Amino acid sequence: MDTPVWKRALLATGWCIRGLVVTTVLVAVAALAIGRFCFDLRYEPILTGSMSPGMPTGTLVALRSEDPSHVTTGEVIAFKPPKPYGEPGGAPVVHRVHSLTKSADGSTVMTTMGDANPVPDPWKIDLSSGTYRTIEFQVPYVGTVITTLRSLGMLGCCAIAAGLLLLYAAARSLRRPLPEAEPAEARNGAVA
Incomplete structure (x- = not known):
């Protein structure tokens, strides 16, 4: 057939x-x-709405290292906030440079602000220390997937992969046609 x-x-x-x-x-x-x-790109998801609407929550940003002397006002950068605002090993903050000023000792101090925030961030960052990254490109929604996978951990990823494989195997078995039954005489070797 x-x-x-x-x-x-x-x-x-x-x-x-x-x-x-x-x-x-x-x-x-x-x-x-x-x-x-x-x-040398690093990828980080945008975790909050502070950079909306340009970078809504769940956007994945690709970050490249930036020489602190090249940081300019208006540029969007990623950085670790100073203590007590940041946590060791925590996610970097992605905000726009609000202002650059010279401190009494001659170093450059940066103030940042999220695009959706009404006031600048409470911290002042000395550009002579720390690592700063600029945005190379962004991909909407992909950061949500990355955040979910990170929160589930490897065990969660393995469980999801195993579940998907089982669903795939079940779908394949449902697609196969059922074998047609043989008449009883043909199984016993009888000729009609």
């Missing part, structure tokens, strides 16, 4: 879509890895 043309077309479309999704994911992962190891 031949499979109808519409069903073959539907199956072929499904395989094409799956292939496209897998290829897209692999290319995206490869691009992120190349950016990380070849161009």
